[in-house]
Amino acid sequence: MLKKLAAISLTAGALVLAAPAAASAAPGDSYAEPPSVLVDTPVVDVCGESTVVFEPGYFQPGENVSVGVSGAKAADASYSGNVASAEGAMELSFSPPADGEGNYSIAFSGTRSYTAVITVAHAHDAAAGCDHDHDPAAAPAGAEAPQTGELALAATGGAVPPVVIGGGLVALAAGGLLVATGVARRRRS
Structure with missing residues (x-):
């Protein structure tokens, strides 16, 4: 009788711990798509400007996103x-340097990460310079943008409630205790 109770307890504990995996969605289920990102001009002139647009919900409200170029x-x-x-x-505006060329990777790091690639073509005289070269409001690439507000941990999306994990651990411990008790009784007799 004790063996059956121990086996049932261990099985119940394993099922409780495996329930989140079994409850995951099957392919083809209609879940909302994550917010998208748009690079309005992926190929720009040396003095051009490109804008990377993140839809609402991509980041946390008011989040200060780290940018690396x-x-x-x-x-x-x-x-x-x-x-x-x-x-x-x-919405982030990117301006390449007056003498820039080739591909620029713009890495965003916040609640979600994203890397945009913008290609700079030489259609402008680099010696003439650009109007944006000395914009005091723009942060130079490679410099960390100033942090505002409180820093918080990224939302990782863990969705298993602690009660489920705790219940599974209690059931597992109870099963182990019953097995140990059964072994001790067997040794005495």
Whole structure:
């Protein structure tokens, strides 16, 4: 009788711990799509500007998103707009340096991460310079944008309630205790 009770307890504990995996959605279920990102001009002139637009809900409301730029002479590039709106949307403007060329990777790191690639074509005289080269409002690429507000941990999406985990552990412990009791009784007789 004790063996059956122990086996049932261990099985129940294993099922409780496995329930979140069994409850996951099957392929093809209609869940809401995550918010999307749009790079309005993926290929720009040296003195051009590209904007990366994140739909509402992509970031946490008011989140200060870290931005990193890499590419040729990336330290001379500039960007502005790295704080999400009250709806979690964000629009970042990127301006390459006057003598920039090739691909620039713009890495966003916040609640979600994203990397946009913008290509700079040489259709402008680099010696003439650009109007945006000395914009005091724009942060130079490679420099960390100023932090505002409180820093918080990223939302990782863990969805298993602690009560379920605790219940599974209690059932597992109870099963183990019953097995140990059965073994001790058997040794005595």
